[in-house]
Amino acid sequence: MQDKLTLMIPGPTPVPEKVLRALGKHPIGHRSKEFQAIVSHTSEQLKWLHQTNEDVLTITGSGTAAMEAGIINTLSHGDKVLCGDNGKFGERWVKVAKAFGLEVEVIKAKWGKPLDPEKFQKALVEDKNKKIQAVILTHSETSTGVINDLQTISKYVQAHGKAITITDCVTSMGACNVPMDQWGLDVVASGSQKGYMIPPGLSFLAMSKRAWEAQKRSNLPKFYLDLNAYQKAAYKNSNPFTPAVNLYFALEAALNMLQEEGLESIYKRHYRHQKATQAGMKAMGLSLFAEEGYGSPAITAVAPENIDAEELRKAVKEKFDILLAGGQDHLKGKVFRIGHLGFISDRDVLTAVASIESTLQSLNLLNNKMGAGMAATAAKLQQLE
Amino acid sequence: MQDKLTLMIPGPTPVPEKVLRALGKHPIGHRSKEFQAIVSHTSEQLKWLHQTNEDVLTITGSGTAAMEAGIINTLSHGDKVLCGDNGKFGERWVKVAKAFGLEVEVIKAKWGKPLDPEKFQKALVEDKNKKIQAVILTHSETSTGVINDLQTISKYVQAHGKAITITDCVTSMGACNVPMDQWGLDVVASGSQKGYMIPPGLSFLAMSKRAWEAQKRSNLPKFYLDLNAYQKAAYKNSNPFTPAVNLYFALEAALNMLQEEGLESIYKRHYRHQKATQAGMKAMGLSLFAEEGYGSPAITAVAPENIDAEELRKAVKEKFDILLAGGQDHLKGKVFRIGHLGFISDRDVLTAVASIESTLQSLNLLNNKMGAGMAATAAKLQQLE
Numbered sequence: 001m002q003d004k005l006t007l008m009i010p011g012p013t014p015v016p017e018k019v020l021r022a023l024g025k026h027p028i029g030h031r032s033k034e035f036q037a038i039v040s041h042t043s044e045q046l047k048w049l050h051q052t053n054e055d056v057l058t059i060t061g062s063g064t065a066a067m068e069a070g071i072i073n074t075l076s077h078g079d080k081v082l083c084g085d086n087g088k089f090g091e092r093w094v095k096v097a098k099a100f101g102l103e104v105e106v107i108k109a110k111w112g113k114p115l116d117p118e119k120f121q122k123a124l125v126e127d128k129n130k131k132i133q134a135v136i137l138t139h140s141e142t143s144t145g146v147i148n149d150l151q152t153i154s155k156y157v158q159a160h161g162k163a164i165t166i167t168d169c170v171t172s173m174g175a176c177n178v179p180m181d182q183w184g185l186d187v188v189a190s191g192s193q194k195g196y197m198i199p200p201g202l203s204f205l206a207m208s209k210r211a212w213e214a215q216k217r218s219n220l221p222k223f224y225l226d227l228n229a230y231q232k233a234a235y236k237n238s239n240p241f242t243p244a245v246n247l248y249f250a251l252e253a254a255l256n257m258l259q260e261e262g263l264e265s266i267y268k269r270h271y272r273h274q275k276a277t278q279a280g281m282k283a284m285g286l287s288l289f290a291e292e293g294y295g296s297p298a299i300t301a302v303a304p305e306n307i308d309a310e311e312l313r314k315a316v317k318e319k320f321d322i323l324l325a326g327g328q329d330h331l332k333g334k335v336f337r338i339g340h341l342g343f344i345s346d347r348d349v350l351t352a353v354a355s356i357e358s359t360l361q362s363l364n365l366l367n368n369k370m371g372a373g374m375a376a377t378a379a380k381l382q383q384l385e
Numbered sequence: 386m387q388d389k390l391t392l393m394i395p396g397p398t399p400v401p402e403k404v405l406r407a408l409g410k411h412p413i414g415h416r417s418k419e420f421q422a423i424v425s426h427t428s429e430q431l432k433w434l435h436q437t438n439e440d441v442l443t444i445t446g447s448g449t450a451a452m453e454a455g456i457i458n459t460l461s462h463g464d465k466v467l468c469g470d471n472g473k474f475g476e477r478w479v480k481v482a483k484a485f486g487l488e489v490e491v492i493k494a495k496w497g498k499p500l501d502p503e504k505f506q507k508a509l510v511e512d513k514n515k516k517i518q519a520v521i522l523t524h525s526e527t528s529t530g531v532i533n534d535l536q537t538i539s540k541y542v543q544a545h546g547k548a549i550t551i552t553d554c555v556t557s558m559g560a561c562n563v564p565m566d567q568w569g570l571d572v573v574a575s576g577s578q579k580g581y582m583i584p585p586g587l588s589f590l591a592m593s594k595r596a597w598e599a600q601k602r603s604n605l606p607k608f609y610l611d612l613n614a615y616q617k618a619a620y621k622n623s624n625p626f627t628p629a630v631n632l633y634f635a636l637e638a639a640l641n642m643l644q645e646e647g648l649e650s651i652y653k654r655h656y657r658h659q660k661a662t663q664a665g666m667k668a669m670g671l672s673l674f675a676e677e678g679y680g681s682p683a684i685t686a687v688a689p690e691n692i693d694a695e696e697l698r699k700a701v702k703e704k705f706d707i708l709l710a711g712g713q714d715h716l717k718g719k720v721f722r723i724g725h726l727g728f729i730s731d732r733d734v735l736t737a738v739a740s741i742e743s744t745l746q747s748l749n750l751l752n753n754k755m756g757a758g759m760a761a762t763a764a765k766l767q768q769l770e
Contacts, residue, residue, distance in 0.1 A: 020411065027400060060586055068609045200629055
C-alpha cells in the first residue's frame with residue numbers, strides 16, 4: 001500500500017513528523033547568526049548524548065565519512081593499528097586503514113560472534129615497543145546484530161598507554177549507553193539515520209584530548225575531512241564547508257525529543273524492544289544469529305533454518321509494507337534483520353513480529369503454533385515495562 | 386519579521402515549496418527498488434543538465450567534497466597541475482592540490498578580474514615534456530562575481546593533449562550554459578544548494594572518458610571519496626555509502642521543475658536577472674566589482690565607494706529580511722554580493738534592488754535620485770523579456 005511503509009532496517013530509521021516538518025523548512029544562510037545558534041545548541045545536545053565534555057563535530061557525509069575522518073586525522077603513513085573485524089563494518093575499517101597505508105593487524109571473530117577482548121589485551125601487552133597507535137573497532141556490528149564489549153577493550157587500550165581507540169558507534173549511539181568520557185573512548189563516530197531519528201546525510205565525530213594530541217602528529221593527506229578546519233569553525237559555531245542546513249534543523253528537533261525522553265529512558269526503550277523481538281523470534285522457533293548475550297540493541301539478526309530469508313523478507317514487505325533488512329554478503333538469503341533502532345514504538349515491534357508470523361504461516365513455513373511469537377513479544381513488552 | 390526571510394546569497398538559494406514537500410517526506414530504504422528508481426531517474430536528469438553522455442555521480446557532501454574527489458581520483462602524488470586563482474575558491478583548489486602533494490603552478494588574476502586564457506595557453510604550449518596532468522579552475526568565482534572563460538581555457542587544454550580540466554562549476558551549473566561534452570570538459574563538479582534549487586548536502590561529479598582513464602592511474606589515498614566505488618554502485622543505480630535519501634527526493638522534484646522550464650529558459654532567466662541587477666546598481670551610482678563583461682550569472686558583487694558594505698548589508702537584512710552576502714577575506718566591508726541564482730523571480734530581483742535603494746536612502750548614503758535604481762532594473766527586465 002503506497003505511503004504506508006514502515007522502516008525496520010538499521011537505517012534510515014523512521015523519522016518523527018516533528019522532525020520532518022523541521023527538515024522541510026526553508027533553508028537559511030549557513031553563515032548567519034540564526035544558523036550559528038543552531039550549531040551552538042546542537043553541539044551542546046550532542047555532548048549530552050555522547051556523555052562527554054569534548055566537542056562533537058558534525059560532518060555532512062555518511063557514517064563512513066566520520067570513521068574515515070577519525071582514522072586519517074589521528075594517524076600517519078605506516079602507523080600500526082589493531083582492527084577488530086567480526087562483520088561487514090569491521091571489514092570496512094580494515095579497508096580504510098589499508099587504503100591510507102597503515103600497517104593493519106586484524107583481530108577477527110566469526111560473523112555472529114563478538115570480538116574477544118582478551119585477544120586485544122594480548123596484542124596490546126605484547127606490544128612492548130608501543131608500536132600500536134590505534135585500536136579500530138565497531139561497537140554495534142550492524143551486519144550481524146552483535147554488540148562488542150567496547151568498555152573492556154577500551155580499558156585494555158588505556159592500559160597500553162599509547163594507543164587510542166577509534167570506534168564506530170553508528171548503531172549504538174542513541175540506542176545504548178556509550179559514556180565516552182567514563183569509558184575513556186578517544187574517537188567516537190556516529191551517523192544521523194540511526195538512533196538520532198533523522199534522515200541520512202550528517203555524521204558526528206567526538207574526539208578526546210589524547211585524540212587531538214594524535215591529530216597534531218598525523219600526516220595523512222586530507223582536506224574535506226580535515227578536522228583541524230572543523231575544530232576552528234566549531235569555535236565560531238560554524239562549519240568549514242557549506243553544511244546540510246536542513247538536516248541541522250532536523251537534528252535540533254530530534255535531539256530536543258531525545259532530551260525530553262532522557263538517556264535512561266532511551267536505553268530502556270531499545271533494550272525492551274530488543275528483548276521483545278528476540279522473544280518473538282524464539283517463540284516462532286527461529287534462531288537468532290548473534291551469540292546469546294551479545295545481541296545489539298539496534299538490530300536483531302535472525303537465521304531461519306530451511307527458510308529462504310530473502311523470500312520471507314520480500315513477502316513481509318509486499319503483504320505488510322514493513323521493510324526488513326536482508327543478510328549481507330555470504331549471509332544473503334540466510335539471514336534477515338529486524339531494525340528496532342530510533343523512532344520505534346511498542347506497536348512497531350509487536351506489528352513486525354505479528355507480520356513475520358503471519359507471513360510464515362501463509363508461506364506454510366510456520367512450525368510452531370500460530371500466535372506464539374506475537375504472544376511472547378507482548379509478554380516481554382509487558383514484563384519489562 | 387520572522388519566517389519572511391528571502392535568501393539572495395550564492396547558496397543556500399531559495400527552495401520551491403514543491404521541493405520542500407518532497408524533502409520532508411518519510412525516508413525510504415536506500416537499497417530498495419523504489420530508491421533505485423530515483424537514482425536512475427536523477428542520473429538521467431543530471432546528464433541532461435550537464436549536456437553530457439557521461440555518468441554524473443552524486444556524493445553526499447558539499448561542493449568542496451566533489452572538487453576534492455575530482456582531484457584525488459585523477460591525479461597521483463607529485464603530479465604537476467596548473468591552478469587558476471582569482472578568488473576564494475581558486476585559492477581553495479590550490480590548497481587542496483597542495484594538501485595531496487601535487488606540484489602546483491598557480492596562474493593568478495587580481496580579485497575582480499577574470500583569469501587570462503592566454504596565460505594558460507602559454508604554460509601549456511611551453512610544457513613540451515607533457516608534465517602538466519591537469520588544469521584546475523573555477524568557472525563562476527562566487528567570491529568576486531566573476532565568470533572565467535572556461536570554453537577557451539578548455540580548448541587550450543585539449544590542444545595540450547595530455548592534461549585534463551578539473552572545473553568547479555558549483556555556481557555556474559544550472560545558471561548558464563556549461564555544455565560538458567561540446568566544450569570537452571573532463572571533470573565537472575557542482576553542488577545542490579545553487580542552481581539546483583535544493584538545500585545543501587549533495588554534490589555532483591561528471592567525468593569524461595579521459596578523466597576515467599586518468600582515474601585508473603591515480604594513486605592518491607581515498608575511501609569515502611573513491612569514485613571507483615561510486616561508479617560500481619552507479620551501475621546498479623545505487624550508492625557505495627548511505628546517501629542523503631531525503632535530499633534525493635528534493636533533487637528529483639527540483640530537476641523535474643528545471644526540465645519543465647528547459648535549459649534555454651533557465652539560462653535566459655539568470656542572464657536577465659544578472660543584467661537587471663547590474664543596471665539597478667549602476668543607476669544608483671554603485672560600482673560593480675567584476676570587470677565589465679565578466680559578471681557571473683549567479684551573483685553580482687558590488688563595491689560601493691565610501692560606504693561600509695557590511696553596515697548596508699545588515700540594514701537590508703534588518704529592514705527588509707533580505708539576506709545578501711558580504712565580502713570575503715580582504716573584501717569584507719568593501720563589497721556586498723547579490724545572489725540571483727536558482728529559484729529567483731523577477732519580483733525578487735526588483736525587490737532586492739528597491740530594498741537596497743531604500744536602505745541607502747534611510748542611511749543618507751544615496752547619491753542619485755531615489756527610484757533610479759529600481760526604475761533601471763524594471764526597464765532592463767522588460768527589455769530582456
